[in-house]
Amino acid sequence: MIALPPGSASQLRCCHASGCRSAGGEALLQALQEAARDTGGTLTVKGVGCLRLCGRGPLVAWDGPGGTALFGDLRPAQAGDLVRLASPGDHEERRRDGQGSQAGSQPARGSDPIVPSTDQDTGSAAPGGAEAQPEAAMAALASQRLDLEQPFFALQRPLVLEHCGLIDPDSLDEALERGAYAQLQRCLRELSPEQVRAEIRLSGLRGRGGAGYPTGLKWDTVALQPEGPRYVVCNADEGDPGAFMNRSVLEGDPHRLLEGIAIAAYAVGAERGYIYVRAEYPLAIARMRRALAQARQRGLFGGAPGTASFQFDLEVRVGAGAYVCGEETALLASIQGRRGCPRPRPPFPAQSGLWGAPTLINNVETLATVPVILRMGSEAYAAIGTPTSPGTKVFALSGAVRHTGLVEVPLGTALRTIVETIGGGSLEQPGVPGGGALKAVQTGGPSGGCIPADHLDTPVDYESLRALGAMMGSGGMVVVDTGTPMPLLARHFMAFSVSESCGKCVPCRAGTVQLAALLDRFVEHRAEPADLQRLEQLCAMVRDTSLCGLGQAAPSPVLSTLRWFRAEYESGIAGP
């Protein structure tokens, strides 16, 4: 399963990605490192990227002699207990003492090596009595143990996230051990840029930034522009509320992304690249910068030695964090030091991007998939997912669902599998009138729409979601329960569009404001009969006439909730 670093019997992997950090993960990591100091080096403790079940953070994985065990909802105060549990010495001791008949079994197999039989001890387990009653502390840990065989983990197919949570993101060596940069080296040695592009084209990979544009086609367009400088840009703006798929790659496996970008640069003939990250992601920025410095030091960037034909260097650019700056033309303007405002396309960035030069712009997840495709081969990659939506996709599952976190599954997986099996279904909401039952799933964030519960068997791929008036978007998935009125949900997203509009074009700048005001009337049950038609007309106008995707998609949450939950709007009309 997990290969342990040589010489160490046991290791603890503590998530210190943003999600767990906000739940105290950093303090936990420090406490673990402190406590492990006394074990004489038999136990290694390292910080890793997202372990995926973020809702139970902070999480720690223990790779012990028998396999891996995962613990959630940890508190820094439990660090000593965890270390005692995981350090081989103590473990042996306890085994000798015969405390617990299953002491020697595999942690990963669901049985429990760590505590005496629970029925015997949990009854007397007093919280906080860790020092006085080690048994109680162990029992507490046992109860925080998460089953790695549960569908949340078992049904995932991590490709993009395969090393996230396993490796220390600050260690180039760990990344190299797991094959980082091997595909880049192979490309430089064995494959022509055309061959690399052919692999990507044949894999059928589609852009993960939202629209699902064929990546190979985009690479070809850039590569086939007239001679001259060209650029590659990684879009790591990730402004969708509730989405953190890209952040997990940036924070958990930065070298994967760097390798993907470098391969893209080789394939399109770019000598310079940018990673555009929002300032709200300070950890991601720090990790990327450090990874870049490490890769540079080893000669992987800035003109790798022995590869005279490949001159490439990369820069991390920090964006102020406006949602619209994720839109590609706005992002490019921002890199050039101008106001982050979209411009009409065509010309597309592939034809005329940074400083008028052909520019390849791809999403983090798209680029992080590239090394996987080259390693597996396009055919094997294309066999995952569906014919028109190949591969895997990372989703951020949140809202009224039992298990929240990151889910990477093959495209085409039924929505029901994601939400009910992997996510564990909707969360009971005691005290919320009508709360608890699953009502709909909102996909695609402020640009997306709702899929009602009776369409849960829909396969999650680009076409099926669009046919239902929703959208893949970047991968946000919010489970909505029956306690949430749809006009309220629509207004929530519209409020986001109102505040994030760049203000350049009138339908988006002034239209979304009017849409929000109209939605207010429905939410507050004071709409007039004519307001429904007004709402629909204005939605169509804003959608069809806005300059960029922000305005064009802003009415989507309204239109999709109107489509499936029209009665809720009708009941928002005040009686005579």
Next chain:
Amino acid sequence: MSVITLSIDGQPVAVPAGSSLLQAVRAAGIRLPTLCHLDGLSPVGACRLCLVQVEGVSRLLPACASEASEGLQVQTDTPELREYRRMAVELFFAEGNHECAYCVANGDCELQDVAVTVGMDHSRFPYRWPNRSVDASHPLFSLDHNRCILCTRCVRVCDEIEAAHVWDVAERGAHCRIIAGLDQPWGEVDACTHCGKCVDVCPTGALFHKADGTAEKHPDRERAQHLRRARDQHEWQHR
């Protein structure tokens, strides 16, 4: 110079290669409403009034910021376009404070003209009456934010023609406003040469000469075009 032919509302027209769709539309003798566009300034496609339907293209395209190409079939006047244009004008009127009777530009206002062109006699959207200010710090001119429609013509003329770049846009969405310098009172911005080009190109009563009273604004919108042409063709160069 190579020439391309295309069809506008079913009518064939020939224009020089590199022309915009707007130039083609005009060559066909069709009047398309515009606000953010001004000959001589770079196109931005912001007001969305010149949107047209091109066969085979799913999205509507801004004629001012799209290139004409051989064989295009362009519609400028479908019922849908007409409705959207009218809605856009309604949104313009509802988002600012446009009380024409008290405006220096009354009778010489492009927003007013466009409203007449698209047949907008009232707005179906509630007026928002935002609280906006007036900047009278400049010795010669004034800026009334209440009338500003954010067409950014002043921004572009000052940057692209006068090369002073006094103006820019600050904030986002409904809070957008044009600012002088680093959001200073206009009169305190040293970079301003007092040339008046921004006032000349403003389509509404937002920028005006201080002495002007109601209905006295007489802008010179051709000037940007003349200056740009003169510069492009080196008309000022001595032999």
